[in-house]
Amino acid sequence: MIATENLQEPVQAPLAAEILSAERIAYLEGLVQQARTAAAVFSQFTQEDVDRIVRAMVLAGLEQAQPLAQLAVEETRLGVMEDKVIKNMVATEFAYNYVKDKRTVGVIREIPERNLTEIAEPIGVLFSVTPITNPTSTVLFKCIMAIKTRNAVIFGPHPRAWRCCSEAVRIMYEAAVKHGAPEGVFTCLESPTIPDNTYLMKHKDVALIDATGGPGAVKAAYSSGKPALGVGPGNTPVYLEKSADINTAVVDIIISKTFDNGTICASEQTLAIDDEIYDQVLKKFADLGAHICDEPETRLLERTVIDPQTGFMQPLAVGQKATAIARFVGMAVKPKTKLLIAPIHGVGREHPLSVEKLFPVLAVYRAKSVADALKTCVDVNHAGGLGHTAVIFSRNDEVIRKFGEVINAGRIIVNSPGAIGALGAVYNDLVPTFSFGCGTGGGNSTTDNVNIYHYLNIKRLARRTQNHMWFRVPNQIYFNMNAVENLRHFPSRSTILVTNPALEQIGHADIVRRNIDPATHVHVSVIPDAEPEVQVILQGVEALKFYQADQIIALGGGSVIDAAKIMKLKYESPEADLEELAAPFLDLRKRVVEYPTEKTNHARLVAIPTTSGTGSEVTPFAVLTDKARGRKVTLADYSLSPDVAIVDPQFVMSMPKGLTADTGIDCLTHALEAGVSSYASPYTDSNAMQAIRLVFKYLPIAYENPRDEEARSMMHNAACIAAMAFSNASVGVNHALAHAFGARFGVAHGRANALMLPHVIAYNAAVPTKFMPSPYTQGYTAHKKYATMADLLGLGGHTVEEKVTNLIAAIEKLLDQLEFPRSIAELGISKEEFDRAVPELVKIAFEDPSWRSNPRMPLMKELVELFGKAYEGRGLAKAGGSPRQQTV
Amino acid sequence: MAVIAVFLNIDQHRVAPALQEAAEKLNGAEGEVILDFSSVARVDSSALQAMEELARKAEGTAVRVVLRGVNVDVYKVLKLVKLTRRFSFLN
Numbered sequence: 012m013i014a015t016e017n018l019q020e021p022v023q024a025p026l027a028a029e030i031l032s033a034e035r036i037a038y039l040e041g042l043v044q045q046a047r048t049a050a051a052v053f054s055q056f057t058q059e060d061v062d063r064i065v066r067a068m069v070l071a072g073l074e075q076a077q078p079l080a081q082l083a084v085e086e087t088r089l090g091v092m093e094d095k096v097i098k099n100m101v102a103t104e105f106a107y108n109y110v111k112d113k114r115t116v117g118v119i120r121e122i123p124e125r126n127l128t129e130i131a132e133p134i135g136v137l138f139s140v141t142p143i144t145n146p147t148s149t150v151l152f153k154c155i156m157a158i159k160t161r162n163a164v165i166f167g168p169h170p171r172a173w174r175c176c177s178e179a180v181r182i183m184y185e186a187a188v189k190h191g192a193p194e195g196v197f198t199c200l201e202s203p204t205i206p207d208n209t210y211l212m213k214h215k216d217v218a219l220i221d222a223t224g225g226p227g228a229v230k231a232a233y234s235s236g237k238p239a240l241g242v243g244p245g246n247t248p249v250y251l252e253k254s255a256d257i258n259t260a261v262v263d264i265i266i267s268k269t270f271d272n273g274t275i276c277a278s279e280q281t282l283a284i285d286d287e288i289y290d291q292v293l294k295k296f297a298d299l300g301a302h303i304c305d306e307p308e309t310r311l312l313e314r315t316v317i318d319p320q321t322g323f324m325q326p327l328a329v330g331q332k333a334t335a336i337a338r339f340v341g342m343a344v345k346p347k348t349k350l351l352i353a354p355i356h357g358v359g360r361e362h363p364l365s366v367e368k369l370f371p372v373l374a375v376y377r378a379k380s381v382a383d384a385l386k387t388c389v390d391v392n393h394a395g396g397l398g399h400t401a402v403i404f405s406r407n408d409e410v411i412r413k414f415g416e417v418i419n420a421g422r423i424i425v426n427s428p429g430a431i432g433a434l435g436a437v438y439n440d441l442v443p444t445f446s447f448g449c450g451t452g453g454g455n456s457t458t459d460n461v462n463i464y465h466y467l468n469i470k471r472l473a474r475r476t477q478n479h480m481w482f483r484v485p486n487q488i489y490f491n492m493n494a495v496e497n498l499r500h501f502p503s504r505s506t507i508l509v510t511n512p513a514l515e516q517i518g519h520a521d522i523v524r525r526n527i528d529p530a531t532h533v534h535v536s537v538i539p540d541a542e543p544e545v546q547v548i549l550q551g552v553e554a555l556k557f558y559q560a561d562q563i564i565a566l567g568g569g570s571v572i573d574a575a576k577i578m579k580l581k582y583e584s585p586e587a588d589l590e591e592l593a594a595p596f597l598d599l600r601k602r603v604v605e606y607p608t609e610k611t612n613h614a615r616l617v618a619i620p621t622t623s624g625t626g627s628e629v630t631p632f633a634v635l636t637d638k639a640r641g642r643k644v645t646l647a648d649y650s651l652s653p654d655v656a657i658v659d660p661q662f663v664m665s666m667p668k669g670l671t672a673d674t675g676i677d678c679l680t681h682a683l684e685a686g687v688s689s690y691a692s693p694y695t696d697s698n699a700m701q702a703i704r705l706v707f708k709y710l711p712i713a714y715e716n717p718r719d720e721e722a723r724s725m726m727h728n729a730a731c732i733a734a735m736a737f738s739n740a741s742v743g744v745n746h747a748l749a750h751a752f753g754a755r756f757g758v759a760h761g762r763a764n765a766l767m768l769p770h771v772i773a774y775n776a777a778v779p780t781k782f783m784p785s786p787y788t789q790g791y792t793a794h795k796k797y798a799t800m801a802d803l804l805g806l807g808g809h810t811v812e813e814k815v816t817n818l819i820a821a822i823e824k825l826l827d828q829l830e831f832p833r834s835i836a837e838l839g840i841s842k843e844e845f846d847r848a849v850p851e852l853v854k855i856a857f858e859d860p861s862w863r864s865n866p867r868m869p870l871m872k873e874l875v876e877l878f879g880k881a882y883e884g885r886g887l888a889k890a891g892g893s894p895r896q897q898t899v
Numbered sequence: 900m901a902v903i904a905v906f907l908n909i910d911q912h913r914v915a916p917a918l919q920e921a922a923e924k925l926n927g928a929e930g931e932v933i934l935d936f937s938s939v940a941r942v943d944s945s946a947l948q949a950m951e952e953l954a955r956k957a958e959g960t961a962v963r964v965v966l967r968g969v970n971v972d973v974y975k976v977l978k979l980v981k982l983t984r985r986f987s988f989l990n
Binding site for chain 2: 047048049050051052054055135193194195
């Protein structure tokens, strides 16, 4: 607290050890050993034990508040006895009031909503350096904090305050031990020296250094390599703004600046006063017993109470009365003068009184404006007061807030005395303390008022949290033959029907049109049958705007429905930036970019699929191509999901065989991947399993007999059901591989999926090289879920391994039935060309978000192996079974 | 040299005296001393001092001192004062 406490200047440790005699080292070792044993024993105490001891100590401290204050003043010759009594009482009674109901042993806090439990762990042995300015109060306070937290303390008081501090320690210790505290819980260094301090600060069994004192002590603490609370000097700026209650402000400043003769380092040092009230304020100060220095007196003070060499205050002046200082410097003042006020014209070395002055001398500055006052306060703050304390008197909230923003201080005291305000619990709700954390500005680790929580290691039991999950699908899904008739139930003034040329040509668009309420104006927007491009989307949005559409019907495959989803997004939220919305994310709930929620037109999107695979009619995904930039953009958000899905098989009856097979296998892959996804839930599982069952039963029939209405209908349902599963559980590594491969070699998505599928199942069913972190799954279950799928399909097998093998065989059989190429080689791609492409394919696959819900985390070399297997093909079928499975 | 095999139940209320008794048996002996801490819920400074003394004495003999049934709270205290490495433990 006193910048010139040269006793506590840092000393290098080796030097300290060399200086200390063997006897002194043995003495210090004895203290540490004693404290370590006490701390260990103390660790067994309960909250009730601790609270009983603390209460007894507080009562003892209160009882001795006055004798200790008297002793402190006699020994240190600093401060005011009456004020020191108050300090001792605040250090005990107010501290007790703060800590008495706080838990500091065992479980100290339960946070059920976060599944967290906080548990207190004592620190052990503390070495505590205490100052000359607030000697006994600091000791009393730290003793209470230490006992409340079950720590042992070795005190290293300022040598010129040793007698009063050791007496305070004795009083606390005797009260504590009498009520059950372990012997040796407090000790006080006899005849403390700097080498003693340095030795203890570096001692391996001292767990924490709590240094309250001058910059030397604080720096030594932080240089020791030990965890430290180093709380040092300040330089408190105070701003008296013109809107303030001047009477209150002046009295408060006098209270603070004269309290214990200004020894509290949070007291006001330089006061900036608005020009408009400057004269009035000074008159008020004078009326209440302050002496306003004239120019020569100010010069005199500068030369005498500030050391011209160091620029810091003279230790002799610290804690002295205003009259004593005046006498010392040779100034004539009235006998009852409380405070010397010295006008200054700036801050810095050329204005010596703008530094910290722990005595009743206050520098004042006439500020020309609010900006000038704030800048002056910032200057004072940066002239030795960073992180410490600042004070403002104002009724203007805006000015107060601005002051808080520009001043770097752990405590910014508003409309109250700085010194007592900073101590906490008297004028405000700050935590009571005798150690002011000054943050990094003051070389400290905290800006807090140091308290019990800084004397604890707080451990957190973090229980596994079951994050909430979801199952979100359109709230209206109509299915079976002629489900399109339900369109009549949706009122609309103006509907845009988005479709592609082929569907327009074969009359599907007419079927839809006939089922729309005749009163509705229907406009058809025909878009190319390809992944939608940005330009196509924007044209569609223009049409929606032009016709003021309140309903969009998407009739088509995945491309058309995706286009309609994005058109709707841009129609409802014209500001939506598609590029930004496509930003990657790991968890939907924590994504950086949020989709717009404000809707301009509230149009309804009805999706009518004409293929049985993508399931886009219920998914929250949409893919578009940005031709100008040569890239695909994938959008994912539940706001993209259509409002209504109509799964009417009449629109798929004419699907060609190849498309039936491709889309059918896409559907199967969705279900298989959602089934083992790390995001799978009972809700998605039920859909995934049902879709798998339907595909195995009906896809071969739909492929062989395209006019089979039941098979077509069930496959159409399967695609939608599988999509409901993967809309909520996502897909996996199969899709990542297929996306990369399909795009590079122009292979249809379903076909690309089929080439990977048997290999990916074998891969996921084996013991992972790397498990995927997932709070949603309990253990590794992919192989068991594949076995369940095999059971569902009645594939037989006794063990999980056999069932997985049978599932793979059944899929291979299905692929054969669908006449799929079974290897990449069969597509006519040469081995050389493929091998050249593999590094890029792996890179793209690894960047694909699809695998992030895969049960097994793929390594890049494993992706190379999977591509290799897909190239060779039929690996498992040819080998007569899957690789040996290991149970996880 | 006396070969000893001592089994002592340590009473929660007289941990230090019991340890001092055990320490006395170590003089010039070899063998094993098993101290049953099952009924010791807490240790105080005097107990730790006695354990320190016992460990010191045992280190000068061929006697192995085994602490049995030490509860985890007491074990943690022994850990904090670095006494665990000077004894053997048996659950």
